[in-house]
Amino acid sequence: MNKGRSFVNLLLHECNCLRSFKQIHAQLITYNIIFGDNQHLLSKKAIHFLKDSSDIEYACNFFSRIYPSTNSSFPINSLLASYADSKTPQTAILAYKFLVRDGFSPDMYTFPVILKSCCKLLRIRESKQFHGVVIKLGFLFDLYVQNGLIHSYSCCGESDDARLLFDEMTVKDVVSWTSLISGLVRAASFEQALVVYSNMDVEPNVGTLVSALVACGRTQSHGMGKGIHGSIFKRGFDLGLVTGNALIDMYVKCMCLDEAKKVFSELPERDNISWTCIISGLVQCKHPKEALDVFHAMQLSGVEPDKVTLSSVLSACASLGAMDYGRWIHLYIDQHKIEWDAHIGTSMVDMYAKCGSIEMALCVFRQMHHRNIFSWNAMLGGLAMHGHGAEALDHFGQMLKFGIRPNEVTFLAVLTACCHNGLVDEGRRQFHHMVHIYNISPKIEHYGCMVDLLCRSGLLDEAQKIIKSMPMPPDVLIWGALLSACKAHGDVETSRNILSHLFELKSDDSGVYVLLSNIFAGSDRWEDAEMIRRLMKEKGIKKFPGSSVI
DNA sequence: CTAGGGTTAG
Structure with missing residues (x-):
């Protein structure tokens, strides 16, 4: 033996x-x-x-x-x-x-790991089933099991159930609080997460603070984020990569680039995420040129970019129209065998489309193995932007065949395609589908497309009918589209009406006036010009900005 | 032996 x-x-x-x-x-x-x-x-x-x-x-x-x-x-x-x-x-x-x-009896150690899987997979149905099993087997008293349940409920967006369990707990530890907060963050309930964080009655740890920082970033709660930054020091937590990166991202999302850069420079070491946060922050804050500079510095520092970094860099190229740089990134991705996922493919399609090469955008799009709603939206938007209305609608049809459910961005591209190609019937049909089949309530941009489409086809009455039906006040673009159409059709009376509506607009955006000046440019409409001047004086706007809206 | 933390696209 x-x-x-x-x-x-x-x-x-x-x-x-x-x-x-x-x-x-x-x-x-x-x-x-x-x-x-x-x-x-x-x-x-x-x-x-x-x-x-x-x-x-x-x-x-x-x-x-x-x-x-x-x-x-x-x-x-x-x-x-x-x-x-x-x-x-x-x-x-x-x-x-x-x-x-086959006979296994689960115990109190089993459920935390099973619930972890439910969390990762966002399986609400299974979470509830396991909750039932936990009750039946009498393991609900266990703190680890309770924390696991709270985390999986909050991750899956069942914050009410999570709260119910949480409130009934007699003993809560820091993991209970952090499970609830991080779950709410994962389910994108950022405000709720911050409320829970503010109500904590136990000492938070690094994990808690990192989750709270994410919530601050997403809600642009700069003051609170700064406070957490302070308490990281107060509690003597090290500024490690995870906390440092979370701080950088929080500042970036609150548009505080200087503070983000300061944290970045104070980090004892930087990984690709630290660099990516700064680069994507610069892209978000509309500093694409600087984003490319930082990307260059990153390469000199020897930190390898990953697909997320490159995705942000492509986005910078798209805003700059820097196709050569974008092409170089394309080559880099292939040479370094970086995995092509839906994300990076979408950025690539968007880059080529915005840089004017709809052919390359299509070529990349066709080769993509993983396409999601964002990929289709980028492709449709690119086609619509370039005036390929028929092809855009054709791709829209393909997308539906693939069983992908269009969202509001999709319909914006579809309506834009109709607008650029004067497809009135198709536009009306798609607008109707959007509302009645897909249950999407139109945003002001969708109304803008419809008004523009109708105006361009001389259907002023119908355009005005749409404007009257809008649940939100029309913006300057919508009045502007109608105004240009009235001008083209010599409809003086409606023009006057529109101008009085423009008086009521509470916009401080001097783009409003640039638009109006463009509309009246070249025509002898001194009265209207006078009106605009009065409008500007009333709103305290001094002069036109130096740039054109086009 | 079991639970909680960071970045990206329209």
Whole structure:
């Protein structure tokens, strides 16, 4: 017996691949060697070779076999934890179901890892099911289980259920608070996350503060973000990469580039995320030229850009119309074997389209393996922008065939395509579809497209009808479109009406006046010009900006 | 043995 045991142990120690593991396992079964004696090492090896989830049935069979003799949940919980941490967390849930079917009794250690998988996958249905199982088996009292449930509910957007559980807890620790806050952040309920953060009655830790910083960034809560920055120092937390990057991103999203740069310069070390935050911040703040400069500095520093960095750089190229630079990034991605995902493909399509090469945009788009709604929107927008109305509508049809549900951005591109090509009937039809089939309430840009489309076709009455139906006050672009159409049709009375509407606009945007001046430019409409001058005086606007709207 | 943290696209 002892001899057999040490021999098996020796074998297991030598075992270095799944194949040899399976051979040993088969021998143990064949010679009826009792698993119990080799239990620990055997299950450790099993997890090591089976955690990549390619052979889930074998893994479940293996563990179901050894489970009755050990009567311990430990090996199975460890396996499930490896699955939950893997790239395919759904295997944890699948394995759980196999194992329970074959006799496994889950315990209080099982549910936190299973709930982690639900969180990662945003599986609200399963979260609720496991909540039920937890209650039935009597594990709801456990703090780890409660925290897991709170996190999965809040991640999945069920903040009411998360709150309910949270409020009923008699003992809350910092993980309970952080689970709720980070879950709300993940579900994009940033305001709620900040409210919870403000109500904390235990000391936050770095994890809490990082989640709160994300919420500050997304709500542009600069003051609160600054406060958290202060408390990181007050509490003596190190400015590590994660906290540093979270701070940089918070400042960037609050449009405080100088403060972001200051944190960046104070970081003891910088990774590609630190650099990417600064670069994407510069792009967001409309400083694309500087973004390219920083990208250059990043390369000199020796930090490798990843697909997120390159995506932001492409976006900078798009705003600059820098196609040569964009092409160079394209080459870089291929040479460095950077993975083409929907994200980077979309940025590439957008870059080529905005730089004027609709052919390259189409070429990249056709080669993309993963396309999502953003990819289609970029392609449709590019086609519409370049006046390829028919092709845009054709792509829209393809998109629907692929079963992708259009959103408001899609319809903006579709309506723009109709507008640029004078497709009145099609435009009306699509507008109707948007509202009545896809339940999208039109934004002011959609109304603007429709008004523009109708005006360009001389359908002034219908355009005015649309304007009257708008739930929001029309903006200067809409009045401007109608005004130009009236001018073209010599409809003086309506023009006067529109001008009086423009008086009422509370816009401080001097673009309004540039637009008006463009409309009246070249015509002898001194009265109107006088009116505009009065309008400007009333609003305290001194002069036209030096740039054209075109 | 179990729970919570950062970046990107229209």
